[in-house]
Amino acid sequence: MFKDIVSNDLVKEFLQKELDFNRKAGTYLFYGVDNGLLKRFAKAFAKGLNCSELKNDFCGKCENCIRIESETHGDLEILEDPSGIKVDSIRALAYKDSITSYEGKNKIYIINNIEKMRKEAANALLKMIEEPNDGSFFILLSGSLNILPTIKSRSILINIKSQTKEDLEVSLDEYSFFQGKALEIEKFKERTDIDLEEVSSYENIGENLKKWLDTEDLIYKVEIYKNIRDFMNIREYLTLVDKSYFIEEILKNSGNREDIKLILDYSINLIDKKSKKLEEILEIKNIIKTPINLKNYLTIFFNKI
Ligand SMILES: [Zn+2]
Structure with missing residues (x-):
């Protein structure tokens, strides 16, 4: 009802x-x-x-x-x-x-x-x-x-307004982790085996993307989010080789522009909203609407971010 x-x-x-x-x-x-x-x-x-x-x-x-x-x-x-x-x-x-x-x-x-x-x-x-x-x-x-x-x-x-954390009865951290997406949050609440705090290395993103696409089990989507979070947290210390590895792993396991847009959105969401860089990065994100080669695109994006 x-x-x-x-x-x-x-x-x-x-x-x-x-x-x-x-x-x-x-x-x-x-x-x-x-x-x-x-x-x-x-x-x-x-x-x-x-x-x-x-x-x-x-x-x-x-x-x-x-x-x-x-x-x-x-x-x-x-x-x-x-x-x-x-x-x-x-x-x-x-x-x-x-x-x-x-x-x-x-x-x-x-x-x-x-x-x-x-x-x-x-x-x-x-x-x-x-x-x-x-x-x-x-x-x-x-x-x-x-x-x-x-x-x-x-x-x-x-x-239709997004549900609030009060509507969904979750903490602010949980709400932000899923960017307020109600269906994911509800599925998460039914699970006891998903830990949002745990760190999962960015290096595993390819493996998790593959598992997510094969099973659509939320646990792997959460892992992907954690891999992105890890990348964003340590990005300043990563070398060009590390970043290229991350990009290769994404491309090897998903050549689909829509999946990639979700990864970009999630990364952008983790940038401090007050950061001056944000505007510039949003501009770069829009290049994906053009027929640019995805590898070049991701290289620009993840090196700039
Ligand atoms: Zn009925």
């Missing part, structure tokens, strides 16, 4: 009112920095739109709720691509929307990473939301409001 999601009380109230309206179709833009939390709200609302037990809420127990949670519901489509959804994926979705029949009450399209979408894909999406079929609901998720204005103007805008 909505009340089980701690935080964002006004949003929950608003969404429940929306369910009361019994709209035939709709487009919502959920925006905020915690993408995991945006997705949780999107799925909660999707359940509310299709729950067979409750009217302006979701039970979490009926077939519809369970299958939306596990992302196996026939009337739920989720599109996501951290590097930006491609126009072909939107076209395929539009085609599917035109030919498939309903399994339940409403068809839900959760489309993530809207802020990364290129113009062509955004325009294809715009066509879908301009004249939605009855029973079609679009829940767009975005890290910011810096998106195509025409999409913005056709959506109901909902700001």
